Amino acid sequence: MKGIVIAGATGVGKTNLSIKLAQKINAEIISADASQVYKELDIGTAKVTQEEMQGIPHYMIDVVNPDEDYSVGDFERAVNDILNENVNKSEKNIIIAGGTGLYIKSVTDGFAKLPSKDEKIRAELESKSIEELQEILKKIDEKSYKEIDLFNKLRLVRAIEVCLLTGGKFSELRVQNEKNNNYKFLKIFLTRNREELYERINKRVDIMISKGLINEARKIYDNYQKSLYKISSIGYKELFSYFERKIILEEAIEEIKKESRRYAKRQMTWFRKEKNYIVYNLSEISEDEIIKDILKKWEKF
Template identity: 40%
Template sequence: MSNKLQKILVIVGPTSSGKTILSIKLAKDFNGEVISADSRQVYKGMDIGTGKVTKKEMQGIKHYLLDVVSPKTEYNAAKFVKAAEKAIKQIQKKGKLPIICGGTMFWIDALLFGLPETVKPDPQLRKKLEKLSAEKLFIKLKKIDPTRAKTIDKNNKRRLIRALEIVLKTGQPVPKPLKKLKYDALKIGVKRDNQTLKKLIHNRLIARMRQGMVAEVKKLHKHGVSWQKLDDFGLEYRWLSRYLRGLITKQEMLERLELEINHYAKRQMTWLKKDKEIVWENDYKKIENLVKKWY
């Protein structure tokens, strides 16, 4: 690969696998700074439910793209790419290594390869699709774009409508990010077997409940984030908001939430397995040697 391309280190893996811990350790050892690539950690006040790294956990390592906007506003891949590119330049000016860390794979690919041409929103079509349930929208998408259906959150109406809008307007499947690499990127995937990952997901959910995740969702709603918006954020925010509305019991909420997090991890792995450039490893010494050879 051309030496002219800027070097960036990318840490990926399913939810709860330990990406954050690894990114901080590598940042300390290789004089790096971390750019978060998480579509929910950009929102202020969404801390416990997203597993946002705390000041203490950062261990003095500067982090970018956390707490960027209010959860009442929209943030998308295009905005992320623009902000991440700016952060990469700032980090490199300091002579440091930019480390991208997160689980929003579409955003990471968009940063590495560039975004495909966007389709302008169609208010009339959106209004029509808005009348359908998430279940019906997902069935519709599955028929016309089965590939996108494999990686989308089938309960997220906003994303389902956008995916359908693109397919119906262009007559083509949802385009993937372009495949011309913009950076010299070393991609490391945090490797966990299924049983270990399930246990990590379970333990983290219990820990988050103890940390006050219910109170966090209550506070977000009190500050003007609608129940629908919380539902659209998915996972923790969806099931906790439904519990707080009295739609489900606490036990049902915990069971459904854990199941959904496991399904989400599977969707992440479906996306990641397609990328043959990812080096899967969980031995830190081996990871360290890989980075040394590349950097």
């Protein structure tokens, strides 16, 4: 079986191109976006609307509540269920579209079989401060300590939890991959010239604000007060600071733009290190030309 990956930074134009491509090859789309799996986070994650889908089925959107834990392993298992079911039906082609590199890689290259979460251990770890968690991880797995986002509490908790449950090191266990589908993927990476991409990101944030992002974030803030630290998606955490009067609205909006640009830069860096991606620059070649070229490669793939 074969499928297509459409990857790229936030705001580059993945959604539009993947839908047009899906129409050409009779495909369904699996979203690979770590924020779009959450219900209620719609405007701030630029979640594709029913109208935008144009009748193309989309999977892995609105999977869990904003305060629920959701991991790469959860994504890998769910997507492989979809892929293996599709093999049996063999009716539609598959496109994986998104910008969360680890989610995509877990499906295309395989994923380490890490233990499921342990409620007791997790509750104990979550009660600790970020500084305490950093110290624990440094003692038991220094390699993870050097590689992980030290200010992401959820990731710190998970890395320590895996170490405690297995007696091994998260940094070693997480690279022992097993692939659980029979698909080969034609991998496409979309990019743009940096100035144009950043301009698109800034404009997209302004559009989100005009569409009601502040009201959406306020509802999330009011409904999930006890577990706001679990909601770390860009566009929400900055507005939470505004609701708490730590910053003014203009600063929150600028912070969303800045964090979105930084995230795009990290995505581009991550995908450039990956192998076997065909790169198309939308600043230099039109969407229609890219689709035409992908279709030629798809025929031969």
